[in-house]
Amino acid sequence: DGGITQSPKYLFRKEGQNVTLSCEQNLNHDAMYWYRQDPGQGLRLIYYSQIVNDFQKGDIAEGYSVSREKKESFPLTVTSAQKNPTAFYLCASGRDSSMNTEAFFGQGTRLTVV
Amino acid sequence: GQQVMQIPQYQHVQEGEDFTTYCNSSTTLSNIQWYKQRPGGHPVFLIQLVKSGEVKKQKRLTFQFGEAKKNSSLHITATQTTDVGTYFCATSTGNQFYFGTGTSLTVIP
Numbered sequence: 001d002g003g004i005t006q007s008p009k010y011l012f013r014k015e016g017q018n019v020t021l022s023c024e025q026n027l028n029h030d031a032m033y034w035y036r037q038d039p040g041q042g043l044r045l046i047y048y049s050q051i052v053n054d055f056q057k058g059d060i061a062e063g064y065s066v067s068r069e070k071k072e073s074f075p076l077t078v079t080s081a082q083k084n085p086t087a088f089y090l091c092a093s094g095r096d097s098s099m100n101t102e103a104f105f106g107q108g109t110r111l112t113v114v
Numbered sequence: 115g116q117q118v119m120q121i122p123q124y125q126h127v128q129e130g131e132d133f134t135t136y137c138n139s140s141t142t143l144s145n146i147q148w149y150k151q152r153p154g155g156h157p158v159f160l161i162q163l164v165k166s167g168e169v170k171k172q173k174r175l176t177f178q179f180g181e182a183k184k185n186s187s188l189h190i191t192a193t194q195t196t197d198v199g200t201y202f203c204a205t206s207t208g209n210q211f212y213f214g215t216g217t218s219l220t221v222i223p
Binding site: 033035040041042043045048050056058090092094098100101102103104105106107108 | 144145147149155156157158159162164202204206208209210211213214215216218
């Protein structure tokens, strides 16, 4: 089945530790995105990538880093510099950079800092 | 970047009542998309509208795109408990998706 896989589903992190969230897609999509969702809130864009080896900051990139070494993979690292990392993280992909393409979301990773 | 405003933020309805959420932009949109996120789940694409004044239906759901392509609405007729969730509007510009803040729908049995 084609889709986007995020892992793990739940993640606990101690303060001061970096943690990497995995996002893999087998849809052959060019574009990939990372969003953060806080309780009762909308989706805020962290980083996005339109092509391999290239990515751009979104609205709330501070304290996060990404890489796009392969078309299928777009991991997100939450660094210790992120002051309030507890949130629901959603990875998404889009077919290409044209307009009128929809976003496909993974199941999400719920990160809790303990 | 583009901003898409969505109202209301929350809506509680009795089962069987109708529900509407509205999406507005200060700029002309090339398209409007609607997504549904069930509690604890992830957003799932419902539909896309691209033409001025376009209306599309999916069973009890009716989606409209305004004549000026600056607003949109999602109307659910006779809500059911399966309609519970958060409904997001969004627009795709090619580089990014811009999401509204969402409307959380609670259906009271």
